Amino acid sequence: MKISFHNICLVVMAVAAMCGCSLNATAQQLKAENIDEIVKAMTLEEKCHMVLGRGMHFNDEAKFPGTAGSTFSVARLGIPETYCADSQQGLRMNATRAWDHNDYYPTDFVASMTLASTWDREAAFMVGQGIGNEVREFGLDWILSPAMNLIRNPLCGRNHEYYSEDPYLSGTIAAGYVRGVQSEGTAACPKHFVANNQETNRNNNISQVSQRALREIYLKAFEIMVKESDPWTIMTSYNKLNGPYAVQNRELLTTIVRDEWGWKGMFVSDWNAGDDAVAAMLAGNDMLQPGQDKQYQAILEAAKSGKLPMEVLDANVKRILEYVIKTHNFKGYKYNNEPDLKAHAQTVRQVGADGIVLLKNSGILPLMGKRVALFGCTSYDWISGGSGFGGTSVGHYTVSLVEGMRSAGYDVYKPLIRAYTQHIAAEEKRLFPNGRPPFSLMPPARADEKQFTADELNAAIDGSDVAIISLGRKSGEAADRSEADFYLKEGEKQLIKVVSEAYHAKGKQVVVLLDICSPIDVASWQNQVDALVCTWQGGQESGFAVADVLSGKVNPSGKLPMTFQVKYGDAYADKNFPAHVDDKTMGSMFMWGRNKDDAKKREPQANIDFTNYEEDIYVGYRYFDSFGKPVAYPFGFGLSYTTFAYENMCVSEVNGIYTIKVDVKNTGKKAGRNVVELFVAAPNSKKLNKPEKELRNYAKTSLLQPGQTETVTMLVKVEDLASFNEKASAWKTDAGRYNFLICSSANDVEAKASANVKGWTKKVNNVMKPNVKLNLLKR
Ligand code: BGC
Numbered sequence: 001m002k003i004s005f006h007n008i009c010l011v012v013m014a015v016a017a018m019c020g021c022s023l024n025a026t027a028q029q030l031k032a033e034n035i036d037e038i039v040k041a042m043t044l045e046e047k048c049h050m051v052l053g054r055g056m057h058f059n060d061e062a063k064f065p066g067t068a069g070s071t072f073s074v075a076r077l078g079i080p081e082t083y084c085a086d087s088q089q090g091l092r093m094n095a096t097r098a099w100d101h102n103d104y105y106p107t108d109f110v111a112s113m114t115l116a117s118t119w120d121r122e123a124a125f126m127v128g129q130g131i132g133n134e135v136r137e138f139g140l141d142w143i144l145s146p147a148m149n150l151i152r153n154p155l156c157g158r159n160h161e162y163y164s165e166d167p168y169l170s171g172t173i174a175a176g177y178v179r180g181v182q183s184e185g186t187a188a189c190p191k192h193f194v195a196n197n198q199e200t201n202r203n204n205n206i207s208q209v210s211q212r213a214l215r216e217i218y219l220k221a222f223e224i225m226v227k228e229s230d231p232w233t234i235m236t237s238y239n240k241l242n243g244p245y246a247v248q249n250r251e252l253l254t255t256i257v258r259d260e261w262g263w264k265g266m267f268v269s270d271w272n273a274g275d276d277a278v279a280a281m282l283a284g285n286d287m288l289q290p291g292q293d294k295q296y297q298a299i300l301e302a303a304k305s306g307k308l309p310m311e312v313l314d315a316n317v318k319r320i321l322e323y324v325i326k327t328h329n330f331k332g333y334k335y336n337n338e339p340d341l342k343a344h345a346q347t348v349r350q351v352g353a354d355g356i357v358l359l360k361n362s363g364i365l366p367l368m369g370k371r372v373a374l375f376g377c378t379s380y381d382w383i384s385g386g387s388g389f390g391g392t393s394v395g396h397y398t399v400s401l402v403e404g405m406r407s408a409g410y411d412v413y414k415p416l417i418r419a420y421t422q423h424i425a426a427e428e429k430r431l432f433p434n435g436r437p438p439f440s441l442m443p444p445a446r447a448d449e450k451q452f453t454a455d456e457l458n459a460a461i462d463g464s465d466v467a468i469i470s471l472g473r474k475s476g477e478a479a480d481r482s483e484a485d486f487y488l489k490e491g492e493k494q495l496i497k498v499v500s501e502a503y504h505a506k507g508k509q510v511v512v513l514l515d516i517c518s519p520i521d522v523a524s525w526q527n528q529v530d531a532l533v534c535t536w537q538g539g540q541e542s543g544f545a546v547a548d549v550l551s552g553k554v555n556p557s558g559k560l561p562m563t564f565q566v567k568y569g570d571a572y573a574d575k576n577f578p579a580h581v582d583d584k585t586m587g588s589m590f591m592w593g594r595n596k597d598d599a600k601k602r603e604p605q606a607n608i609d610f611t612n613y614e615e616d617i618y619v620g621y622r623y624f625d626s627f628g629k630p631v632a633y634p635f636g637f638g639l640s641y642t643t644f645a646y647e648n649m650c651v652s653e654v655n656g657i658y659t660i661k662v663d664v665k666n667t668g669k670k671a672g673r674n675v676v677e678l679f680v681a682a683p684n685s686k687k688l689n690k691p692e693k694e695l696r697n698y699a700k701t702s703l704l705q706p707g708q709t710e711t712v713t714m715l716v717k718v719e720d721l722a723s724f725n726e727k728a729s730a731w732k733t734d735a736g737r738y739n740f741l742i743c744s745s746a747n748d749v750e751a752k753a754s755a756n757v758k759g760w761t762k763k764v765n766n767v768m769k770p771n772v773k774l775n776l777l778k779r
Contacts, residue, residue, distance in 0.1 A: 027041055027076050027077050028041065028077070028078075029077065029078030030077055030078040030079050030321060030324065030325065030330070031078075031325070032325050035318055035321045035322060035325070036318070038077055038079070038321060039314050039317050039318050039321065041077060042074065042077065042317065044300065044303055044304070045300065046072075046074050046077075047303070047313055047314070047317050048296055048299045048300045048303065048313075049072045049296065050071075050072045050074070050079075050317050050320055050321075051281065051286060051287055051288065051299065051313070051316050051317060051320065052072065052287070052288050052289075052291030052292070052295055052296055052299075053069045053070065053071065053072075053268075053287065053288065053289035053290040053291035054069060054070045054071065054072060054081070054290070054291055055069065055290050055291060056068060056069055056271070056290045057069060057070065057083075060097065060098040063083070063139075064083055064085065064093055064138070064139065064140060065093070065094040065097055065098075066092065066093045066094030067083060067084065067085040067086075067092065067093050067140065068084050068085050068086050068092070068144055068271070068289070068290070068389070069083075069084055069271075069289055069290045069291075070082060070083045070084065071083075071084075071287070071320065071324065079321065079324060080324070080327075080329045080330055081329065082141040082142060082323075082324055082327045082329045082330065083139070083140040083141050083142065083329065084140065084141065084142035084143070084144055084187075084189070084289075085135065085140055085142075085143060085144065086143075086144045086145065086389040086390070087143070087144050087145045087147065087161070087389050087390050088109075088112050088131075088143075088145035088146045088147050088161055088177070088390060089108060089109050089110065089111055089112070089161075089385045089386075089390060089391055089539060090106050090107050090108050090109045090131060090134070090539070091106035091107075091131060091134050091135055091138060091140070091143065092106075092389060093106060093138065093140075095396070102337070104138060104337065105341070105396040106134050106138065106339075107130060107131075107134060107339075107341055107344040107345065107348060107539075107540065108348070108384055108385065108396075108398070108539045108540035109127050109130060109131060109344070109347075109348055109351075109539045109540075110127065110348060110351050110352050110355060110385075110536075110537070110538050110539040111160045111161070111384075111385045111386060111391070111517070111536055111537035111538070111539070112146065112147065112148075112160060112161050112162055112163050112390075113159065113160050113162070113163070113355075113517070113518070113536050113537070113561065114351070114352060114355035114356075114536040114537060114538050114539075115127055115163070115173060115177070115351060115355060116163035116164050116169060116170070116173050116355075116561035117355040117356070117357050117534075117536060117558040117559060117560065117561055117638075118351060118354040118355045118557075118558060118700075119169070119173075119558075119559050119561075119675040119677075119698055119700055120354060120675075120700045121172055121173065121175070121176035122176065122700075123176070123350075123351045123354055123355075124172075124173045124174070124175075124176030124177045124180065125176045125177070125179055125180035125183075126180060126347050126350075126351065127177060127180060127347065127351055128146070128176065128177035128178060128179065128180025128181040128182075128183075128188070129180035129181070129183055129184055130180075130343075130344040130347050130348075131143055131145070131180075131181060131186075132180060132181035132182065132183065132184030132185075132186035132188070133184045133186075133339050133340075133344075134339045134344070135181075135184070135186045136184050136185060136186050136328050136333065136335060136339075137335050137336055137337065137338060137339035138335060138337055138339070139328075139329075139335040139337070140186075140328075141186065141187060141327035141328050141329050142186065142187040142189060142232075142233065142323075142327065143181055143186055143187070143188060143189065144189045144191065144235065144389075145177070145181075145188065145189060145190075145191070146163075146173075146174045146177045146178065146188070146190055146191075147161040147162055147190075147191050147192065147390060148162060148163055148170050148171075148173075148174040148190055148191070148221055148222070148225065149162050149192055149194075149195075149196050149197055149237075150162070150164070150165060150167065150170060150197060150217060150218055150221060150619065151163070151164055151165045151518075151561070151562045151620070152165070152197040152573050152577075152613075152619055152620075153197065153198070153571070153573050153574060153577040153579075154481075154486060154518045154519040154520075154562075154565070154568070154571075155480050155481040155482065155483065155485070155486065155518070155568075155577060155579055156197055156198055156199065156480055156481075156518070156577075157198075157199040157388075157442070157475045157476055157477060157478065157479050157480045157481060158199060158386070158388065158390060158475070158476070158477055159475065159517060159518040160385065160386035160390065160391070160475060160517040160518065160537060161386060161388075161390035161477075163561055164561035164562055164620075165561070165562040165563065165619055165620025165621065165635065166561070166562075166620060166621070166635065166694075166695050167216070167217050167218075167220035167221035167224065168220075168221075168224060168694075168695045168696065168697070168698075169561055169695060169698070170221040170224075170225075171220065171221040171222065171223070171224025171225045171228070172224060172225075172228065172698075174190055174221070174224075174225040174229070175224065175225045175228035175229035176229075178190060178225060178229035178230075178231045179228075179229045182229070182231070182232065185326070185327075185328060185331075185333075186328070187231075187232040187233055187323060187326065187327065188229075188231045188232065188233070189231065189232075189233045189234065189235050189268065190222065190225055190226075190231050190234050190235070191234070191235030191236075191237070191270065192235055192236070192237035192238065192270055193222060193234050193235060193236050193237055193246060193252075193257075193267075194214075194218050194219060194222060194237060194241065194246060194252070195207040195209055195214065195218045195237070195239060195241050195246070195613075196237035196238060196239045196246070197611075198480055198577060198578060198607075198611060199477065199478055199479050199480045200479070200480050200578040200581050200607070200608060201578075201608050201609065202238045202239060202478070203238045203239075203272075203273070204239075204240070204609065205239050205240065205608065205609065205610065205611055206239070206240040206241070206242070206243070206609065206610040206611070207239050207240070207241050207242070207610075207611055207613065208242060208610055208611065208612045208613060208770045208771075208772055208774060209241065209242060209613040209770060210613070210616050210617075210726070210770060210774055210776055211724065211726050211729075211766075211767075211768055211769060211770075212616065212617060212723070212724045212725075212726050213613055213616045213617045213619075214241075214242075214768055215724040215731075215764075216617050216723060216724050217617055217619055219256065222234070222257075223261055226257070226261050226263050227261065230263070230265070231265055232265050232266065232323050232326060233265050233266045233267070233268055233323060234257070234263075234265060234266075234267055234268075235267075235268050235269070235270055236253065236267055236268070236269050236270060236273060236274075236285055237270055237273065238270050238273045241768070242768055242769060242770045242771055243771045244279070245273065245274040245275065245276075245279075245280075246273075247269045247270070247273045247274040247280050247283070247285050247288075248274050248275075248276055248279040248280050248282075248283050248285070249283055249768075250282060250283040250284060251765070251767035251768050252283070252767075252768060253267055253283050253284040253285055254283065254284035255765050255767050256764075256765070256767065256768070257284075258284060259765070260764055260765065264319070264322075265319065265322075265323070266286045266287060266319040266320055266322065266323045267284060267285045267286050267287070267319075268285070268286065268287040268288075268289055269285055269287065269288045269289055270289075271289050271290055272289075272290070272292070273288075274288075276298075277292075277294075277295035277298045277299050278298050278299060278302040278307060278308050281299060281302075281308055281312060281313060281316055282308065282312060284315075284316075285316075286316040286317075286319045286320050287316070287320055299313070345540065345541055348538070348539045348540055348541040348545075349541035349544050349545050349548070350545075351538075352538030352539055352541055352542060352544075352545030352546075353538075353544075353545040353546075353548040353549050353554040353556075354554070354557060354558060354673075355536055355538065355558050356533060356534065356535050356536065356538070356545065356546065356549045356554075356556050356558050357533070357534040357536070357556065357558040357559060357560055357637070357638040358531075358532075358533055358534075358549070358556040358558075358638060358639040358640065358641075359514075359522070359526075359532040359533065359534055359564075359633055359637070359638070359639065360526060360529075360530075360531055360532040360639070361530075361531045361532075361639055361641075362509060362530040362531060364466065364509045364511060364530050364531050365511065365531050365533070365550060365552070365641070366549075366550065366551055366552025366641060367410070367465075367466060367511075367550050367551060367552075368465075369464075369465025369466050370409065370410055370411055370465065371410070371411045371413065371463065371464045371465045371466075372405055372410050372411070372412055372413065372464055372465070372466055372467075372468055373412075373413040373416055373460045373461075373463065373464035373466070373467050373468070374401060374402065374405070374412060374413070374416060374417075374420075374468050374470070375416065375460075375467055375468065375469040375470070375495060375499055376449065376469045376470040376471060376472075376492075376495060377420065377423070377424055377427070377446065377447045377448075377449060377450065377470075377472070378446075378470035378471060378472030378513075378515050379401050379402075379420070379468065379469070379470040379513075380400070380401070380402065380417070380420045380421065380424060381424055381446070381447070381472070382398055382400055382401055382470075382472075382515060382542050382543065383472045383473075383474045383515050383517075383537055384398040384537055384538065384539050384540060384542050385537045385539060386443070386474060386475055386476050386477075386517050386537065387440055387441060387442060387443040387444075387474060387475070387476030387477070388441045388442070388476035388477025388478065389441070389477055390476070390477060391476070396540065397540055398539075398540050398542055398543070399540065399541050399542055399543035399544050400543045401468075401470065401513075401542075401543045401546060401547075402417060402543070403543045403544075404542070404543025404544045404545070404546055404547035404548075405543070405547050405550070407543075407544065407547065408547035408548070408550070408551040408553065409551070410547070410551075413460055413463045413464045415456075415459065415460070415463070416460060419450065419456070420450060423447065423450040424447050427447035427448060428447070431444070431445045431447070432444070432445075440476070441476050441477045441478045441479075442476045442477070442478055442479045443474040443475055443476045446472060446474065448489070448491050449489070449491030449492050449494070449495045450495075451491065451494060451495065451498070452498065452499075454502075457498065457499070457502045458502070461502060461503055461506050461508060464508075465508065466503075466508060466509055466510070466511060467499050467500075467503045467508070467509075467510045467511070468510075468511045468512075468513060468550075469495060469496060469499060469510065469511070469512045469513070469529075470512075470513040470515055471488070471492060471512060471513070471514055471515065471516070471520070472515045472516065473485065473515075473516040473517050473518065473520055474517055475517040475518060480577075480578055480579075480581070481518065482579060482580070482581075483568045483579040483580060485520075486519075486520055486521055486568045487520070487521045487524075487568070488520070488521060488524075488525060493525060496510075496512070496525055496528055496529065497525075497528060500528040500529055501528075509530040509531070510528075510529045510530050510531075511529070511530065511531040511532075511533065511550070512526075512529045512531070512532050512533070513533050513535050513546065514532070514533065514534045514535060514536075515535050515536075515537060515542075516534070516536065516537075517537060519562060519563070519564045519565065521566075521567070521568075521632075522564060522632050522633070523564075523566040523567070523632040526632075533546075533549065533550070533556075534558075534560070535549075552641060552670070555640055555641045555642060555670050555671060555672035555673070556638065556639065556640055556641065557638070557640060557672060557673040557674065557675060557700070558638050559636050559637060559638035559675045559677070559745070560633055560634070560635055560636060560637050560638060560745075561635070562620055562635060563620050563621050563624055563631050563633070563634060563635045563746070564631060564632040564633040564634075564637075565624070565631055565632060566630060566631060566632050570624075570629060570631075571615070571620070571623055571624070572614070572615035572618055572623050572627075572777050573613070573615040573618075573619060573623070575614070576606070576607060576611055576612050576613065576614055576615070577607060577611070578607040578608060578611075581607070581608060610772075612772070612774055612775070613774070614774060614775055614776055614777055615777050616774075616776040616777050616778075617691065618691065618777050620635055621634060621635035621636075621746040622691040622692075622694065623777075624746075625691065625692045625693065625746050625747070626685075626686075626691045626692040626779055627779070631747070633745075634745040634746040634747040634748075635695075635745065635746040636675075636677050636695075636743060636744070636745040636746050637744075637745035637746075637747070637748075638675070638745075640668075640670075640672045640674070641668070641670045641672065642666055642667075642668030642669060642670040642671070642672040642706065643666075643667045643668040644664055644665065644666060644667060644668075644672075644674045644704075644744075645664075645665045645667045646662050646663070646664060646665075646676070646742050646750045646751040647662070647663040647665060647709075647751075648661070648662065648663045649661070649662040649740075649742055649751040649752070649753050650662075650753055651740050651753045651754070651755045652755075653755060656717060656718035656719075656758070656760065657715055657716075657717050657718075658715065658716045658717070658718075658740070658755060658757075659713060659714075659715055660678055660697070660713070660714045660715075660716065660740050660742075660753070661711055661712070661713050661714075662676060662711070662712055662742050662751060663709050663710070663711050663712075664676060664701050664704070664709065664710050664711075664712055665704075665707075665708070665709040666704035666705065666706055666707060666708050666709075667707075668706060669706050670706065671703050671704060671705045671706065672703065672704060673700055673701050673702065673703055673704065674700070674701045674704065675698060675699075675700050675701075675744075676698060676699045676700070676701070676712045676714070676742060677695060677698050677742070677743040677744065677745070677746075678695070678696055678697040678698060678699075678714050678716070678740065678741070678742060678743075679693040679694060679695055679696065679740075679741045679743050679746070679749075680693060680694060680696045680716065680721060680738055680739065680740055680741065681693040681738065681739040681741060682721065682723075682734065682736070682738055683734070683736035683737055683738060684734070684736065685779070686779050688723070688734065689778050689779050690723055690779075693739075693741060693746075695746075696716045696720055696721065697714040697715065697716055697720075698714070699712045699713075699714050716740075718733050718757060718758065718760045719731065719733065719760055719762065721733045721738065721757060721760075722760065722762070728761075728763070729763060729764060729765070729766035730761050730762060730763045730764060731760075731761065731762045731764065732759075732760070732761050733757060733759060733760040733761075734759060735756075735757060735758055735759035736756070736757060737754050737755070737756055737757070738754060738755060738756075738757045739752055739753075739754050740752070740753050740754065740755065
């Protein structure tokens with residue numbers, strides 16, 4: 001342990017408590033009913049410690065080695081230490097411990113993007129519940145997830161940790177996850193609040209966002225999540241937003257979230273976010289993690305001088321204690337280190353399969369032939385999740401594609417297994433002459449594709465009924481992807497061309513699997529292949545989940561939670577994103593962002609020092625749809641092995657609540673589930689500068705047998721239809737006739753009904769103004 005002033009204080013106070021020379025020998029013990037008295041009984045020093053974390057727990061001596069941190073304890077007042085860990089794909093913790101023969105493997109759940117592609121709140125609940133349960137049974141209290149920043153650009157390095165380009169889908173999936181976590185008595189921590197949409201220079205970049213885009217897009221996702229799931233904690237982000245750091249912004253944390261939304265939980269900073277501990281306290285950010293000595297000093301001095309009023313510090317401490325009393329450690333839960341890993345593996349497999357999106361199918365899928373040849377390094381080096389704190393990388397195993405296909409009864413062509421094993425081993429030596437780093441925030445380099453001789457290829461064609469080519473992309477925390485990463489590498493293009501031509505020449509087909517962390521180019525090459533399956537990253541059971549879908553055991557029902565654009569640059573947001581930053585380590589954890597002294601010496605650089613969100617509200621499909629731009633695959637797209645019809649759609653209204661009903665009928669030959677997407681188009685949208693249509697609700701049917709019909713009911717409130725009017729500083733639903741659209745993607749309207757909507761307005765605080773003039777896109 002580092003010897004520091006902070007640690008010395010902790011020791012002194014612990015000794016004082018142990019020797020019975022406590023500050024108050026008869027001190028009462030923390031209970032749900034006496035938090036105010038406990039705050040009063042705390043010394044100033046104890047309060048100043050309470051608002052700081054206790055460092056990261058990476059060393060072997062920690063109680064839970066490899067976890068993110070813990071909270072301060074005051075034994076004399078019955079305030080225990082509580083423990084937190086990352087993250088949304090599972091509990092990040094060392095699986096083995098020094099001097100202990102047991103292992104502590106958690107489940108490697110699915111990447112967030114996979115979860116969002118299910119469009120299934122229940123799936124989100126199940127994953128959250130599984131993670132919440134493992135946190136509890138391994139002895140901790142608090143999981144630092146879900147991450148739920150908006151997917152503004154396909155190159156953001158942490159997209160695999162996020163859900164969608166749409167705030168409603170993001171907010172509702174996050175809410176399902178939070179409810180699941182908290183149903184186990186574990187604290188959830190939605191993050192990173194807010195507008196933290198790039199990793200480059202992430203600790204210093206200023207997101208410059210209009211009040212309207214903030215309210216309608218970036219805050220909206222969190223607002224929906226807060227109102228639907230009431231998380232016990234929320235993590236503030238690294239970036240600055242319209243001026244100050246998010247963690248130090250009182251308008252953001254207190255005026256909007258606490259006063260307007262009525263949220264009563266505890267804000268915790270991202271790890272080492274911000275530069276002014278006192279400002280963070282004043283803003284309403286209750287806890288700073290992982291805690292620094294200089295922060296302790298600053299808070300203590302400010303409290304003594306009155307710069308930090310005691311009632312503010314007390315309120316911060318109170319909210320922390322309100323979290324503490326709900327935790328497992330406070331309740332003395334006897335954990336057993338034996339969560340039901342088998343049941344959780346089942347969840348991973350099921351959700352992993354339900355999150356797979358079928359993009360193209362000539363009819364080859366589900367696979368009839370039993371002999372498959374697997375091409376592409378990724379087929380033998382499957383990516384189960386992203387890197388950084390968001391991926392667990394500590395799961396026990398990842399079921400390979402080979403294992404998955406074999407267990408589904410397929411015969412995997414063996415000479416390719418051998419050839420790829422040798423090729424990947426040689427590439428590994430070339431790329432990592434000194435071995436792989438044990439853990440990295442940014443993804444390690446991946447092997448270049450192997451190319452084949454005509455003889456090798458002919459033998460593979462003879463030995464298989466179909467070729468499956470897997471393409472992989474992995475990204476992580478602290479760096480964004482580059483534009484080049486959006487496109488296929490030369491070796492990948494060559495592989496697709498050669499394999500497709502050769503298989504087609506012999507009357508056989510080619511399936512491509514996309515084991516990716518974020519959208520890539522498919523438009524330029526997909527005509528060469530017969531089927532395209534976006535598997536995303538499905539955690540430890542990936543191989544089984546993919547085989548379940550390829551074999552038809554599971555009928556795909558996933559839908560894209562974001563647009564697949566034709567080219568990088570097609571989205572308006574692309575021009576304000578660091579797609580071409582040479583020094584990708586600029587945002588790295590190890591540098592804590594761009595050197596501030598260096599930054600002072602030069603003109604602020606666009607997309608590095610600041611990023612102007614000039615696309616305004618036109619993020620994702622809101623842009624492509626409203627401006628008539630072609631896409632490779634629209635938001636909400638996904639095929640099935642069966643077909644569905646939508647009948648008897650109707651809309652009715654009572655007291656400003658619209659009820660939309662539609663009958664969904666399975667008109668095909670296979671059982672399947674269907675996602676029903678409800679978009680609403682406002683009247684005069686172009687004139688009023690509103691998106692063409694917006695997702696306002698969705699539902700997922702149960703498994704419908706051929707010929708079976710299910711009536712789906714969805715609600716929309718008049719206030720859900722509101723846009724944010726900056727001039728009036730108000731939410732406003734314009735009166736008029738609105739179109740309610742049942743869609744199978746943002747580009748495919750299946751049924752329509754309209755209804756008169758009365759006007760509705762709600763005034764809110766005129767806060768969070770950008771401090772520069774933004775050149776905003778308008779329709
Ligand atoms: C990440 C957070 C994470 C925290 C603690 C930060 O670098 O941005 O998402 O929860 O570390 O590990």
